[in-house]
Structures are given as C-alpha cells and as structure tokens.
Amino acid sequence: MRITKYLRADQEAITRFLAVLGSGSVMLSTSKRARPIFFITAHSFIKEFIEEGFFRKEELLIKALDEGGFPADGGPIAAIRNDQQKSHDSAEIILKAANHWQSGDEVARSDVGWATSEYTSTVRQHLERLKNLIYPLLEQTISVEEEHKVSEEMNNIVFEGSLKEGTEKYIKLIEKLEEELGDWK
Incomplete structure (x- = not known):
C-alpha cells in the first residue's frame, strides 16, 4: 500500500526519537547531568514533526476511514483520536514540568520522567495500532484511486507549515538529542 510506504520514513524518525526520549527518561533517574533543556527541545520535535x-x-487516514463507513466516535477512528489526545496531553506535561524544573523546581524533574514514560509508551502503542489495525483496514476500505488521492494530499502537507523545511531538520534535532544524552554519561 502506497500510504504505508509514504508514512514509513516518518515512523522510522518517530521510532528513533522515541528511543532517544526513552533513554533520556531512564537517564533522568540515574544521572545528575540530565538537563531540562533536553526535554524542552524534545517537545519541539513532538509539536512540529x-x-x-x-x-x-x-x-487523511481518518477521513478515508470515515468515508469508508467507520463511525467517527468509535472503533479505529476513536482509537486514533484517543492516542493523539493522550500523547498531546503527556507532551504538554513534559514541557510544563521541564520548564518548572529549569526554573529550579527539582520536584518537577520526576514529573518530567513520568510524563516522558507515558508519552513514549502511548506513541509506541499508537504506531503498532497503525501497523496492525489501521493500515489493514485502509487496504480493505479504499480503492487504488482513493489511495493515490490520499497520498497526494499527504505530499501537500510536507510542503506546508513546519515540515516545509524537510525532515532533515528533525533528523538533526534527533542527533542533537543523542549527543546531549552522550554528555550525560
């Protein structure tokens, strides 16, 4: 399916980011060198990418499922939306707690760790749900022509907003986070 191939690069970048963020969360509890700016920077990847x-x-996938007869308030569409909301909420807690920690609130450090763990777990489950449920449903639901249309619309998103600079910016951001983790050791 063309859509899954199109999203694969994004998913690989997200998986790499989650590995770095998860490592940051683990090191947060074991290293005094951990810094809140790591998590603040990570939030920019979350928000933009x-x-x-x-x-x-x-x-666009939700729209295709909706047009294919799936209920907007239940089933796979609700699962996608719930994952998105839960990850967004966790990401906002990461940012808020990291900012408090940066301002000197050491208690917020543990909040960063908890929210980061919650975020990485939610997004990993979300990516698995896409792979094992959503993509197979799309294959059964939409025609080849509709798939081409969705792929073209996805391509248009790449040239808008924060993604118009390309994914290279975000790969560099992941590399920056990986470097910072190396400094914590």
Whole structure:
C-alpha cells in the first residue's frame, strides 16, 4: 500500500526519537547531568514533526476511514483520536514540568520522567495500532484511486507549515538529542 510506504520514513524518525526520549527518561533517574533543556527541545520535535506533521497526515487516514463507513466516535477512528489526545496531553506535561524544573523546581524533574514514560509508551502503542489495525483496514476500505488521492494530499502537507523545511531538520534535532544524552554519561 502506497500510504504505508509514504508514512514509513516518518515512523522510522518517530521510532528513533522515541528511543532517544526513552533513554533520556531512564537517564533522568540515574544521572545528575540530565538537563531540562533536553526535554524542552524534545517537545519541539513532538509539536512540529509529530503533531503538526504526522498527526495531520493521520487526519487523511481518518477521513478515508470515515468515508469508508467507520463511525467517527468509535472503533479505529476513536482509537486514533484517543492516542493523539493522550500523547498531546503527556507532551504538554513534559514541557510544563521541564520548564518548572529549569526554573529550579527539582520536584518537577520526576514529573518530567513520568510524563516522558507515558508519552513514549502511548506513541509506541499508537504506531503498532497503525501497523496492525489501521493500515489493514485502509487496504480493505479504499480503492487504488482513493489511495493515490490520499497520498497526494499527504505530499501537500510536507510542503506546508513546519515540515516545509524537510525532515532533515528533525533528523538533526534527533542527533542533537543523542549527543546531549552522550554528555550525560
């Protein structure tokens, strides 16, 4: 399916990001060198790449499922939306707690760890749900012509908003986070 191939690069970048973020969360509890700026920077990846890019592309999948007869308030559409909301809420807690921690609130450090763990778990489950449920449903639901249309609309998203600079910016951001983790050791 063309759609899954199109989203694969995004999913690979997100998976790499989740590995780095998860490592940051683990090291947060074991290293005094951990810094809140890591999590603040990570939030910019979440907001720009995942929420403003990947989730916008998912809206096209939701639209295709809706047009294919799936209920908007239940089933796979509700699962996607619930995952998106839960991850967004966790991401906002990460940012808020990291900012408090940066301002000197050491208690907020543990809130960052909890929210980061919640975020990575939610998004990993979400990616698995896409792979094992949503993509197979789309294959059964939409025609080849509709798939081409959705793929073209996804391509248009790449040239809008924060993604118009390309994914290279976000790969570099992941590399920056990986470097910072190396400094924590």
